Amino acid sequence: MGVPFGTVFVPRAYSSASPVDPTSSSTSIPGLHVLRDFITVSERRAAFDAAVALSGRAEVEAGKSSRPDAVSTAHNVNSKEKFQSVALALDNGETAVCEHFSNYASSVEGGHKLTYFRGTIPDFGGVTIMERLGALHELQDEVASSRARLSRSANDHWRWRLTLNHYPTGQGDSVPRLGFPWHRDLTANGAATMILNLGADGALEFGEEPQSDTGDKVDGLRYSSSDHAVVDGDEVVPLERITLTDGDVLLLTGPARWEYLHRVVPCPGGTERVSLVYGVW
Numbered sequence: 667m668g669v670p671f672g673t674v675f676v677p678r679a680y681s682s683a684s685p686v687d688p689t690s691s692s693t694s695i696p697g698l699h700v701l702r703d704f705i706t707v708s709e710r711r712a713a714f715d716a717a718v719a720l721s722g723r724a725e726v727e728a729g730k731s732s733r734p735d736a737v738s739t740a741h742n743v744n745s746k747e748k749f750q751s752v753a754l755a756l757d758n759g760e761t762a763v764c765e766h767f768s769n770y771a772s773s774v775e776g777g778h779k780l781t782y783f784r785g786t787i788p789d790f791g792g793v794t795i796m797e798r799l800g801a802l803h804e805l806q807d808e809v810a811s812s813r814a815r816l817s818r819s820a821n822d823h824w825r826w827r828l829t830l831n832h833y834p835t836g837q838g839d840s841v842p843r844l845g846f847p848w849h850r851d852l853t854a855n856g857a858a859t860m861i862l863n864l865g866a867d868g869a870l871e872f873g874e875e876p877q878s879d880t881g882d883k884v885d886g887l888r889y890s891s892s893d894h895a896v897v898d899g900d901e902v903v904p905l906e907r908i909t910l911t912d913g914d915v916l917l918l919t920g921p922a923r924w925e926y927l928h929r930v931v932p933c934p935g936g937t938e939r940v941s942l943v944y945g946v947w
Contacts, residue, residue, distance in 0.1 A: 694906050695872050697920025699804055704862065704915040705793055712791025714864040714912075717940045720754065720788060721832040724766040724781045727752040754788075762786040778846065781830040788828070790942065796826060799860050799915070799944055808919040809946060812857035818947070827855050829943040833868075835936070846930035848873065848902045851923070856945020859918040863910035864940040869931040870916065871904040902927055 690701055705713065728750035754762050767780040787796065799805060813820055831846070851859050861870075905926075910916055918928075930941075 693908065695922045695926055697808075697918065697922035698872065698906075698908075698926075699917040699919070700908060700910075701915040701917060702911070703913050704798070705795070705913050707913070709791065709793045710864055710913040713793045713795070713862075713942075714791075714940055716790040717830055717864060717942060718832060718938070720790070721779050721781055721830055721940075723754055724752055724764060724830075725768060725779060727754065728766045728768060756786070756788050758789075760786050762788050779832040779834075781832075783828040783830070784825075787826050795862060795942065796944065800824070800946075802917065804917060804919050805858050805860070805946070808858040808923070812924075813947070822947075824946050827945040829855070829945075831941045831943065833866075833930075833936070833939040833941075835938045845932035848927045848929045850875075850927050851918075851943075851945065855943075857947055858923055858945065859916075860944040861910070861916040861918075862942040862944070863914050863916070864912060864942065866933070866937040866939040867909055867911050868939050868941060869907055869909045869933065870928055871907045871931055872922070872926045872928045873902040873904050875925065875927055876901040902929075907931070 690699055693700060731750050731752070733750070750766050750768075752764060752766050754764060756762055762783055763785060765782045767782075789795070809824070810820065812818075813822075908916060933939075
């Protein structure tokens with residue numbers, strides 16, 4: 667069931683036994699959590715198929731529009747990004763209004779498709795993804811601490827965001843499956859970032875923010891790529907590489923969310939991949 671903007675969504679302990687027992691892998695990046703096998707094999711297939719279908723529907727609706735593409739004024743890459751605002755009818759009878767980018771962060775046509783949802787959030791194959799994410803204590807702690815740090819009300823209802831990324835199959839070494847450049851997620855996208863990987867494996871790298879011209883580090887707790895983004899990706903030295911397999915979740919809290927940069931690594935000949943990136947305030 668989609669969760670409309672402003673709807674009460676109370677974080678709580680998951681009331682029934684989860685169908686899987688995800689295992690957590692440690693990392694060298696503070697606040698970064700890898701949750702393996704977060705959803706079952708059958709749920710992965712259902713969610714993947716539903717996500718690909720929804721991305722395809724958004725692409726079709728965007729193509730029907732007679733309006734010129736809108737230029738995004740708030741995104742996290744150093745390129746001019748254009749989108750179409752489209753309304754998608756969901757299986758549960760609700761309508762989700764989203765911003766669909768047909769070719770995000772790439773000069774290659776037919777590349778990475780990005781669809782951004784706020785307000786009504788779709789589900790995927792009936793899998794209770796947001797409910798399970800909302801039960802994570804690390805997420806609950808990050809929402810509380812980030813609200814306090816930014817002087818936001820501690821009692822406001824949770825408001826979710828979702829970015830649906832659809833990476834098509836690459837065409838061998840000459841045209842790999844595209845990645846996503848170095849960035850830090852926008853503050854508006856949520857106090858924490860939760861990435862559910864579906865389909866093919868996806869590799870992400872984490873690195874420290876480059877120093878400014880004065881040699882000073884920018885405080886990541888006061889900085890987001892809403893205002894600053896990496897111009898030259900070669901300036902970033904990867905510190906850790908995480909490979910997500912089908913059904914894994916990567917949870918970014920604390921320094922991993924607010925201080926470090928991350929990117930999705932291109933994959934030569936990589937097969938089709940979806941990442942569902944959730945955020946909540």
